Amino acid sequence: MKLSTQAVKVLEELKMESPKSIEKFEKDGYDQSMVNRAGLELQERDLVELEKETEFLYELTSEGEEVLAEGSPEYRLIQRVAESSEEIADLQDLNLDVALGKAREKGWIQISEGEISITEKGRENLGTDPVSVRLENQDFSEGDKERGLVEEKTKSLRTLVLTDKGEKIDVNDVVEKFNVEASVKTPRIGKKHFYKEITDYARQTWIEMGFEEMDGDFVVPSLLNFDALYTPQDHPAREMHDTFFLKNPEKADLSEYGDKTEHIGETHKNGWKTGSKGYGGEWKREEAEKNVLRTHTTAVSARRLHEMDIGEEELPKKLFIVGRNFRNETVDRTHLAGFIQTDGIVVGKNLNFKNLKGYLKEFFESMGYNVTEERGHKNVRLIPSYYPYTEMSIEPQVWDEEHEAWLGIGGAGMFRPEVVKPLLGFEATVLAWGLGVPRIAMKAAEIEDIRELYRNDIEILEETPVWRPE
Secondary structure: OEEOHHHHHHHHHHHHOOOEEHHHHHHOOOOHHHHHHHHHHHHHOOOEEEEEEEEEEEEEOHHHHHHHHHOOHHHHHHHHOOOOOEEHHHHOOOOHHHHHHHHHHOOOEEEEOOEEEEOHHHHHOOOOOHHHHHHHOOOOOHHHHHOOOEEEEEEEEEEEEEOHHHHHOOHHHOEEOOOOOOOOOOOOOOOOOHHHHHHHHHHHHHHHOOOEEOOOOOEEEHHHHOHHHOOOOOOHHHOOOOOOEOOOOOEOOHHHHOOHHHHHHHHHHHOOOOOOOOOOOOOOHHHHHEEEEOOOOHHHHHHHHHHOOOOHHHOOEEEEEEEEEEOOOOOEOOEOOEEEEEEEEEEEOOOOHHHHHHHHHHHHHHOOOOOOHHHOOOOEEEEEOOEOOEEEEEEEEEEEOOOOEEEEOEEEEEEOHHHHHHHHOOOOEEEEEEEEOHHHHHHHHOOOOOOHHHHOOHHHHHHOOOOOOO
């Protein structure tokens, strides 16, 4: 039998120690790429097998590092009130939301008339902070992950194991020889990233359904991202913990929207001419001027309604976008600060909820999902939901077989008159949806961590086939 010099060296090592991980080879001074090439050669000769397993590791986040250095918010709180009660207003330098919640949950404090005092149970824990001790000992819990103190990471472990044939072969009988004239396999060329394939396929699906593609800026005024979509100015989604606000330029010039800005404001205050009563109270133009990174591609749909200059005889009008959005999310295995969404609107006069269901059914079937019972257990369903800008509203959900649970994949509905009339200028029915593409991609690649979509892991890219819907 003829083997390369590298393969012979790896085989000799395995004769002395089998199984042996690639990581162990590296620690013994071997180049990882050389061991991988040699391992592949030995696999082809049925001398070794490659075993793969995934190891889950936890690492401290920046917040976890802070807790390790300074103590948990709840521990620092009981230290502050250990000598005497303090008013809540005097403790604003602490991470008070977390500190109060966790300290009360643990029974360490009591609150009376705006003053916080320590309990006996709290005094018993003044000696050491159990959270920072646990982090120091790397005795992580699921609660630490939920609090954002640690994040889960995966590590692929690959191990070479001698087969029966490999056990029996005598290394001295192996001939180390290279044939420089031998024909070689054509090297594998690169291929399109599976995530790019899926987003392109989604785009092509809408085009084949007769939709026109729209595009828009990442930076938009709050007017388009929130106000035009009938989202109240005191809605939690408009706060900094959910949305990225820009410092420069901090505000947008809303003059291009003309009287529509005031119409939107009047709609919020009293309903304007939409037949609604509005939210009542104040509406501030300066809030609508604030620039944000768009939190959903529905902001682009709103802009297109504003720009649409067509007569009723030109309806229906069908538009879509596949684009990135940004939210101030804590990054974990199911959330990213940036994500891709496909949004769509259909503007018409004689549209109804059945039409909306039809468009969604066609899209999901094209993307490989079962949406009817005739094809067996359906793995897409539509359930009632609520969004400020649609009525009726639904949430499309897909079935996760591994976890046996329904997972939300976006939102859909029919734009309210409070959205349509101020932007479009006349009454029409507008079907709308915003669907998350990452869940479709994670299902296709069989990955559990959404961050893998952007890590360009060569092993995942090589093992994920050219994507086609099932």
